[in-house]
Amino acid sequence: MRYTPTLKLSTRLVAFVTMIVICAMFILFVGGTLSFKRLGQEYLTHYLEGIVEVVDKEMEDPDAAYSMQRWMPKMLQASNIVEMTLSTNNAVVYRFKDTSHQMEASVLFEAEYQLTHNQDYTIHFKAIPPYLGYSYSMQALWSITLAVILIIFCLMRGVAWLKEQLEGSEMLEERGRMILAGRVEQYAKGDKKEWPYTASEALDVLIEELQDARQERSRFDTFIRTQTFLDKLTGTANRVLFDSKLESALLESGARGAVLLVRIQDWKLVEEEQDKQITDEFIVEVGSLLSNLVQRYPDVVFSRYYDADFALFLPHQSAKDVANLASQCIRQLEKLMPPEPLDPDNWCHIGITTYKEGERHSQIIDEAETALRSAQLQNNNNWSRFKKWNHDEEARGSVRWRTLFDTALTPESVILYAQSVHPISDATHKKSLYEELTCRIRDPENGIVKASRFISAIRQVGYEAQMDKSVINKFLRDFKDNFDNSRSYALNLNVTPFSNREYFKWFRDELLQLSREQRKCLSFEFVEAQFVRHLDFMRPVAKMLAGLGCHLMVGQAGRTIVSTHYLKEVDIRYLKLHRSLVAKIDQRHENQLFVRSMLGAAANSKTKIIAVGIENQNELNTLIELGVYGGQGRYFSAEQQFLPRPQALPNSQSESQVKLGRRNRWRKK
Numbered sequence: 001m002r003y004t005p006t007l008k009l010s011t012r013l014v015a016f017v018t019m020i021v022i023c024a025m026f027i028l029f030v031g032g033t034l035s036f037k038r039l040g041q042e043y044l045t046h047y048l049e050g051i052v053e054v055v056d057k058e059m060e061d062p063d064a065a066y067s068m069q070r071w072m073p074k075m076l077q078a079s080n081i082v083e084m085t086l087s088t089n090n091a092v093v094y095r096f097k098d099t100s101h102q103m104e105a106s107v108l109f110e111a112e113y114q115l116t117h118n119q120d121y122t123i124h125f126k127a128i129p130p131y132l133g134y135s136y137s138m139q140a141l142w143s144i145t146l147a148v149i150l151i152i153f154c155l156m157r158g159v160a161w162l163k164e165q166l167e168g169s170e171m172l173e174e175r176g177r178m179i180l181a182g183r184v185e186q187y188a189k190g191d192k193k194e195w196p197y198t199a200s201e202a203l204d205v206l207i208e209e210l211q212d213a214r215q216e217r218s219r220f221d222t223f224i225r226t227q228t229f230l231d232k233l234t235g236t237a238n239r240v241l242f243d244s245k246l247e248s249a250l251l252e253s254g255a256r257g258a259v260l261l262v263r264i265q266d267w268k269l270v271e272e273e274q275d276k277q278i279t280d281e282f283i284v285e286v287g288s289l290l291s292n293l294v295q296r297y298p299d300v301v302f303s304r305y306y307d308a309d310f311a312l313f314l315p316h317q318s319a320k321d322v323a324n325l326a327s328q329c330i331r332q333l334e335k336l337m338p339p340e341p342l343d344p345d346n347w348c349h350i351g352i353t354t355y356k357e358g359e360r361h362s363q364i365i366d367e368a369e370t371a372l373r374s375a376q377l378q379n380n381n382n383w384s385r386f387k388k389w390n391h392d393e394e395a396r397g398s399v400r401w402r403t404l405f406d407t408a409l410t411p412e413s414v415i416l417y418a419q420s421v422h423p424i425s426d427a428t429h430k431k432s433l434y435e436e437l438t439c440r441i442r443d444p445e446n447g448i449v450k451a452s453r454f455i456s457a458i459r460q461v462g463y464e465a466q467m468d469k470s471v472i473n474k475f476l477r478d479f480k481d482n483f484d485n486s487r488s489y490a491l492n493l494n495v496t497p498f499s500n501r502e503y504f505k506w507f508r509d510e511l512l513q514l515s516r517e518q519r520k521c522l523s524f525e526f527v528e529a530q531f532v533r534h535l536d537f538m539r540p541v542a543k544m545l546a547g548l549g550c551h552l553m554v555g556q557a558g559r560t561i562v563s564t565h566y567l568k569e570v571d572i573r574y575l576k577l578h579r580s581l582v583a584k585i586d587q588r589h590e591n592q593l594f595v596r597s598m599l600g601a602a603a604n605s606k607t608k609i610i611a612v613g614i615e616n617q618n619e620l621n622t623l624i625e626l627g628v629y630g631g632q633g634r635y636f637s638a639e640q641q642f643l644p645r646p647q648a649l650p651n652s653q654s655e656s657q658v659k660l661g662r663r664n665r666w667r668k669k
Contacts, residue, residue, distance in 0.1 A: 010166035040130030168195025234287035242303035248580030257315035267308035350383035408441035434488035464494035495530035564601035579613030
């Protein structure tokens with residue numbers, strides 16, 4: 001980058017002009033001083049030569065030595081001569097010394113002359129230099145004083161005029177500095193005083209076109225994602241996105257949840273008898289109703305699966321909560337007036353099935369279809385559940401969750417696991433960008449539980465702030481004692497607690513207790529959907545983190561379809577793709593298109609893309625071809641316990657010895 005001078009243009013020009021004027025005045029002053037001194041010396045020399053000539057003539061008189069004693073002292077005193085010595089052959093003939101002048105010998109002007117007609121005689125003078133006793137005289141030097149004052153006045157007026165003329169140039173230069181600093185939005189339009197006018201106007205036009213291009217790029221990227229993963233009619237997720245999320249969830253460790261399939265019966269007959277506008281309006285109405293019902297569930301995926309089918313994907317929800325949701329959906333759907341020829345009492349049915357880690361996607365959909373057909377056989381608006389394993393041990397109400405969180409979500413009880421994130425181009429995978437820390441808790445019934453298993457309950461009971469405070473306090477306590485500037489860490493935080501001003505101040509004060517060097521090693525990650533939804537109160541958080549030297553990260557990008565314009569508003573270091581986009585990306589061209597759009601959205605910013613959940617070499621090769629910067633997943637390294645230190649916990653407590661969903665009659669006592 002080119003060097004940018006720190007001084008303003010007017011400051012440099014004013015300094016240059018002032019220096020020239022001062023130098024000119026200094027030269028004139030020095031020259032005048034030397035001229036005055038030279039003139040004085042010449043005058044004194046000429047006067048002394050006249051005295052020497054008079055003495056030379058007087059020496060022709062035999063009584064010269066006696067006669068000089070009468071008139072010589074008066075003449076020498078009048079001429080400011082301190083001392084005069086007339087000598088011959090080292091013998092002093094006449095000597096005069098004025099004792100009224102008390103001056104140092106080094107100041108006096110000395111001169112020695114040889115008489116012309118009496119060459120055996122020499123005369124030596126010590127005289128007061130000219131102008132030595134003179135002080136400043138306004139009358140004598142008024143012209144010079146007036147000239148100096150006039151020069152200073154003209155210089156000040158000239159400097160003021162020059163600054164006024166260059167004010168617009170300074171404003172344009174300052175605007176350029178701010179644009180280079182990244183504050184394009186605040187300085188998109190220039191002031192009318194900016195100069196040169198053409199440069200200012202050209203800059204305005206270019207910034208306006210750049211903003212339009214960015215917005216168009218953001219709209220185009222959003223259009224690509226919506227066309228790929230969203231239903232055009234209802235705006236909800238389509239079948240491609242739903243299947244991708246479900247397949248990704250089935251690959252997660254300890255994954256559990258439910259899938260609901262909602263179907264409008266005999267929809268073909270409705271399309272044959274009714275106008276397309278009526279059918280579309282009814283589909284939109286049903287989709288809007290179901291979407292509103294499931295909004296209170298975190299991480300839910302609502303999709304229009306087929307023309308008259310809607311699918312709901314609810315991770316980490318108990319069977320009781322799913323049953324309550326299905327009953328509520330039926331009650332609300334019955335309030336709608338279906339178009340003819342649908343029977344108002346037998347037109348909507350719901351099939352429910354549950355899933356766990358390791359099951360196949362096709363199996364889950366088949367089970368939901370089977371449950372749906374079972375509900376249709378009842379000949380009324382109803383729901384049915386596919387009979388699978390026992391869920392009694394998973395059913396936990398909000399009261400039991402609160403009881404568990406009160407004991408487990410404390411700085412002493414929470415467990416932190418770490419997983420390294422590596423540059424995707426590093427073939428050896430030895431270099432680490434940072435270590436991501438995730439929270440786990442100890443459940444007396446199920447052992448150590450991952451955050452993905454209980455985060456839904458955390459949000460339902462409103463314990464996000466307590467969870468984040470416990471994680472931050474536990475981590476910072478160890479981070480201060482064992483600081484290593486070669487290691488960086490990233491903490492996953494919730495967004496909603498920052499709506500509380502007191503929580504924001506507490507978080508800021510905790511970071512202020514760290515040194516600048518320590519804060520540079522910290523990053524904080526937020527979920528994209530929540531971050532964009534609450535962008536208004538997250539902007540000050542992002543600004544505060546940047547000011548303290550910390551880094552901001554956005555995770556689970558692509559889990560929901562949102563605009564990427566926030567990348568231009570907030571300084572984000574890393575954007576982490578959701579694992580559903582990475583799973584089998586080498587076989588899914590729609591996911592590759594999605595990732596390309598994300599890379600394009602972050603192309604003109606400092607944000608770098610990181611893929612999460614890389615499992616094999618094929619996925620890695622595809623991501624390298626796409627241009628992803630970093631990677632995270634079991635292909636690089638597995639999650640390892642970070643705090644408390646692994647040796648502090650017995651191995652027997654690290655995992656539950658009871659496999660969920662299996663009988664434990666053979667367990668050794």
